Amino acid sequence: MGTSSTSHFPLDPASASALAATGLEYALVDPDGDGFDPFLRSVARGFLDEEPSADQVESARESLRARRLTGVFDRAGVAPDAPVATVDSWSSELTVSPGRSLPLWAISAVTVAPTHRRRGIATALLTGELRTAAAAGYALAGLTVTEATIYGRWGFSPAAWASDVVVDTRRARWTGPQAPGRLDFVSPSSLPERLSEVHERIRVRRPGAVPGWEGRWRGLAGLLPDAKDGKKVRAVAYRDTDGVQRGILVYTLEEGEQYVAHELQVRALFADGDEALAALWRFALEHDLVGRVKAELQPAVPPVQWMVADRRAVAATLTDHHWLRVLDVPGALASREYSAPLDVVIGVDDPLGFADGVWSLRIGEDRTAVVERTDAEPEVRMSVNALASLLLGGVRATELAVAGLIAGEPATLGAIDGAFAPAAAPLLDIWY
Ligand SMILES: CC(C)(COP(=O)(O)OP(=O)(O)OC[C@H]1O[C@@H](n2cnc3c(N)ncnc32)[C@H](O)[C@@H]1OP(=O)(O)O)[C@@H](O)C(=O)NCCC(=O)NCCS
The missing domain is CATH 3.30.1050.10 (SCP2 sterol-binding domain)
Structure with missing residues (x-):
């Protein structure tokens, strides 16, 4: 949905020769081949994650099948089939203004093994992605970043921001609108479809947004193999007075210093319209036995500030989130x-x-x-x-x-x- 494969585009010759000059091989990795397992292990190591289980590898294979996977191989090493650097990319779609979008060359999984750092491998990978995207006619490339210091050198810069929001629910007191529809708990197994459906409606109206994918929704729902908090995931859906699903809140609860002050951690809060937004935030802020609500990736100035008696109960920390690179x-x-x-x-x-x-x-x-x-x-x-x-x-x-x-x-x-x-x-x- 919203994505298509880019794996048929040829490898960038300039990056291939730059890497070959240092004894390294630049190669595409087939998601269905034997090279996928070592590729995923290199990505996990790069992001400081645990070694993936066999189930996790299979689940990631499903998610990444539509992507172009590229590895850099040091064939002189003790594990010649394990890439020392990775990147993946795919054809996504960026909403540029409400109802208008542009194909976006989306980039992820950029890692370089700590044994091979600072030799120009990331430079070869990123410039290779940009040349390939430009040759294929993409006007923009984009990514989300772990550090703000890496991608400016290749022309990327923040274009959409997001706030991490923390609400002290005992100070907040709801003064926002009363939503006329209803809330119901829904099962985690129903969430991928629900999240996808609501998000598709929202993202086409919001500049800076891109479509999600099945693996992303399964992750938010806690349904990926060996998910750490999978069993803690709860979710409510908001339906309007016509019975149309307008919003989804997915969350977990963590015990706070006292039992009466749990922390409600929002994993997803997608609202198609103001009613759903108010209903879901009110549900979170008025949840019994909760003292704090935390939600990432909220609007830069979160609307919930205008829905509570004490706006300073809502702390919002702004982060650059969506980095774009103009190619055309x-x-x-x-x-x-x-x-x-x-x-x-x-x-x-x-x-x-x-x-x-x-x-x-x-x-x-x-x-x-x-x-x-x-x-x-x-x-x-x-x-x-x-x-x-x-x-x-x-x-x-x-x-x-x-x-x-x-x-x-x-x-x-x-x-x-x-x-x-x-x-x-x-x-x-x-x-x-
Ligand atoms: C970030 C990472 C991919 C860089 O790989 P690399 O091959 O060492 O980078 P390069 O050798 O091509 O470095 C290119 C330039 O970027 C700089 N650079 C690289 N990583 C940097 C970082 N984390 N912060 C600041 N500068 C960095 C280098 O110093 C070099 O600068 P120069 O051109 O002025 O000499 C690698 O450190 C890594 O895998 N980190 C962990 C995973 C991660 O954070 N990935 C990013 C996901 S969004």
């Missing part, structure tokens, strides 16, 4: 709908070349853009990183200019802010 400037900029007309010439600096150049961006009364290469003098200058951060309107040009990341006259930057203002704050509500 006209393809990326012309994909979204804008908030105001604009006529501006933008100079983009891209050391890797993909987006480098001077571009005319004209947004008409119909709020759509025409983007062309031009010889005109740029009115604003920015790095390809800054362009990715601006794309969905999650940060203002005037803010990036304060940090020296965009140069231009204040009036021009103000006009860009007006045009790029998003219809909804960009948010990515899953990890990928």
Whole structure:
């Protein structure tokens, strides 16, 4: 759903020769072949996870079958079939403005064995992914990151943010809307389908969002083999007065310092509409024997702040979450709908070349853009990183200019802010 295989694209020759020059082999890994087990073990080691069980390998094989898996092999090592570096990628879809989306080259599982670190292997893998994606016609690549220090060097930059939310439920007191529908407990085994159904409706309206996949929903539901908290998972579904399922809350409860102050940990809170959002948050905040509710990947300014008597009972910590890389400037900029007309010439600096150049961006009364290469003098200058951060309107040009990341006259930057203002704050509500 929302994804298709990219495994038929050839391996990037430049990365293959850069790796070969250091005695390493760059190769695709067949998810159905013998190489999958060692591939997955290398990924688990890279992310500091335990060794996967045979059941976990089979379950991951199902999830990753639609992906392009690439490994780097050191055939002189004691385990020549175990990759010393890994990456996977697939064709996803990014919502750029409500109801409009763009194919996205999604990247994950970037690992380099600690025995082979800092020799340029990640550079070969990431630049190889970008060249392959660009050659295949993708305007954007994207990923979610473990550290904020790694991917800027290849032109990635945050484009959608998310908040980790912690609510002290004893201070909060619900003052939000009363939802007219009903809540019911639902079984964990029903969750993959329910989560997928609700999320598909939400993500097409939310800039920054991408589709999930069966393995992601099974993970949130605690249904993956050997899941640590699998038996603790509980879930409620909200149905509106017409009986349509509008929201799902998946959570676990952890005993706090006292029995009466458990912590409710949200694994997923997907709400299709304001009613469902209020119903699910109210359920969480008013749960008996709970003193604290924790939820990751919430909107940057979480709406629940406006639904409680003491807004300071809601602490929200902002993190960069969705990192994008522009590969094709006209393809990326012309994909979204804008908030105001604009006529501006933008100079983009891209050391890797993909987006480098001077571009005319004209947004008409119909709020759509025409983007062309031009010889005109740029009115604003920015790095390809800054362009990715601006794309969905999650940060203002005037803010990036304060940090020296965009140069231009204040009036021009103000006009860009007006045009790029998003219809909804960009948010990515899953990890990928
Ligand atoms: C992050 C990781 C993939 C980097 O691999 P690597 O092969 O050592 O990276 P490279 O040798 O290609 O380094 C390229 C550049 O990035 C820098 N770099 C690499 N990892 C970095 C990090 N974690 N923080 C800051 N800089 C980093 C290098 O110093 C180098 O800089 P230079 O170009 O100025 O010399 C590797 O450390 C790893 O597997 N980490 C654990 C798993 C992980 O976090 N993966 C990311 C998932 S989102």
